Amino acid sequence: MAKKPILQLALDYVEMAPALAMAQLVGKEVEAIEIGTPLTKAAGMLAVRTVRHLCPNNIILADVKTPDVGGLEAKICFDAGANWMTVLGAAPLATVRLAYEEAENRDGHEMFIELTGVRDIMARASEWRDIGVERMVYHRGWDEGNTSRIWGADDLDTIGQLIEMGFQVSVAGGLGLDMVRFFKDVDISVLVIGRAIREAADPIAEAKKFSEEINKYWG
Amino acid sequence: MAKKPILQLALDYVEMAPALAMAQLVGKEVEAIEIGTPLTKAAGMLAVRTVRHLCPNNIILADVKTPDVGGLEAKICFDAGANWMTVLGAAPLATVRLAYEEAENRDGHEMFIELTGVRDIMARASEWRDIGVERMVYHRGWDEGNTSRIWGADDLDTIGQLIEMGFQVSVAGGLGLDMVRFFKDVDISVLVIGRAIREAADPIAEAKKFSEEINKYWG
Incomplete structure (x- = not known):
């Protein structure tokens, strides 16, 4: 039996107020909280720092999707209270290496490769593994999702x-409750849910449903 | 005679205080001011908004290097007072298009493709032109620059x-005063200078020297 994936709530907002309210509301129902990329730019590390104070027991991911200056961006994320941060898959390998080293130098901190926009995933993946990278966000981007891409068997193969x-x-x-089962035969580590929880009539109840669905397949 | 390139100062800081002090000090000596990528994450759009107030007559570039959610990231940059913003060359075309449309819908606002990490520039460039994109940052990244890349004849060819x-x-x-002449035979539009001005003993005098050097070759 594979290890149960972590449930992560994505705070995809561009204002602090609704993001903090949602973190406060749902924080106890999820293990990890993600500060979404646009929020890391709208509010900066103040968003990370504030969620860290509101939710002291959660894992926090700063989804900065670093394209360059990897060591420095990892440092500002971790200094603000994030446990995890992301580097863009399209970033130069030197950037990946510098962010990875910054994470390795701290206990309990990790950097993730983020695949948004990467066209040649498998070719790049071995370069990242050679550096030592162990974590990756397999991501169907917003803008891609808004046009044509849907999750399919090819995604499961790649994962x-x-x-x-x-x-x-x-x-x-774009993962909804009905999509949890889709991943049941692959040993995913983190299931990132955004709108399906945030825009539910009762986000707490909805987060609980996601946990129950995860327990059903990985229990 | 080619049109004289704009002199742009890059505020590559991770704290607001030195960034604002430098903007205040050198703002009148340059035409454009860039809020560097790490600063857009460290301080968020508050950095853009504050520089807009300190430097009401400058062009401001928010170098967010958007990887996804193009329309929204362009909106938050422009709403904060930026005239220009950047989208990562590795971003999906849908992201490029959404940011471009957001800029087109506003007078005096533009989006730039940012080439950090792009391996197949010329192949992608025609896709961007088809969308309508007119501006581009040809960028030698920090982490790449720290290892091996230097400006060469191949860069001039591509530009x-x-x-x-x-x-x-x-x-x-990584452009210093001695590099202005390097670009004299290509019709570049913006010359972005960072450390060479910021870390000079007298940043005002150094910015003036860059303007004089530009006038020498494009005067």
């Missing part, structure tokens, strides 16, 4: 190959 | 080809 290479894989992008 | 395709090209990355 399976990445796990075999030694990656712990987070999955993210 | 020349991009200009022929119809792009207005900004050049950025």
Whole structure:
């Protein structure tokens, strides 16, 4: 039996107020909280720092999708209270390495490769593994999702190959409650849920349903 | 005679205080001010908004290097007072299009493609031109620069080809006073200077020297 994936709530907002309210409301129902990329730019590390104070027991991911200056961006995320941060898959390998080293130098901190926009995932993946990277966000981006992409068998194949290479894989992008089962045969590490919880009539109840669904397949 | 390139100061800081002090000090000596990528994450749009108030007459570039959610990231930059914003070259085309449309819908606002990490520039460039994109930052990234890349004849060739395709090209990355002349035979639109001005003993005097050097070759 595979290890149960972590449930992560994505705070995809561009204002602090609704993001903090949602973190406060749902924080106890999820293990990890993600500060979404636009919020890291709208409010900066103040968003990370404030969620850290509101939710002292959660894992916090700063989804900065670093494209360059990897060591410095990892440092500002971790200094603000994030446990995890993301580097863009399209970033130069030097950037990946510098962010990875910054994470390795701290206990309990990790950097993730984020796959938004990467066209040649498998070719790049071995370069990242050579550096030592162990975590990855397999992400169906917003803008892509708004046009044509949907989750399919090819995604499961790729995720399976990445796990075999030694990656712990987070999955993210437009996932609803009915999609939890989709991943039941792959050993995903983190299930990232955004709108399906945030825009539910009762976000607490909805987060509980996601946990129950996860327990059903990985219990 | 080619049009004289704009002199742009890059505020590559991770704290508001030194960034604002430098903007206040050198703002009148440069035409454009860039809020560097790490600062857009450290301080968020508060950095853009504050520089807008300190420097009401400058062009402001928010170098957010958007990887996804293009329309929304362009909106938050422009709403905060930026005239210009950047989208990562590795972003999906849908992201480029959404940011471009957000800029087109506003007078005096533009989006730039930022080339950090892009391996197949010329192949992608025609896709961007098809969308309508007119501006581009030809960028030698920090982490790449710290290892091996230096500016060379191949860069000038590529910049020349991009200009022929119809792009207005900004050049950025490790440029000192002695490098202004390097670009004299290509019709670059913006010359981005960072450390060479910020870390000078007298940043005002140094910015004036850059303007004089620009006048020498494009005067």
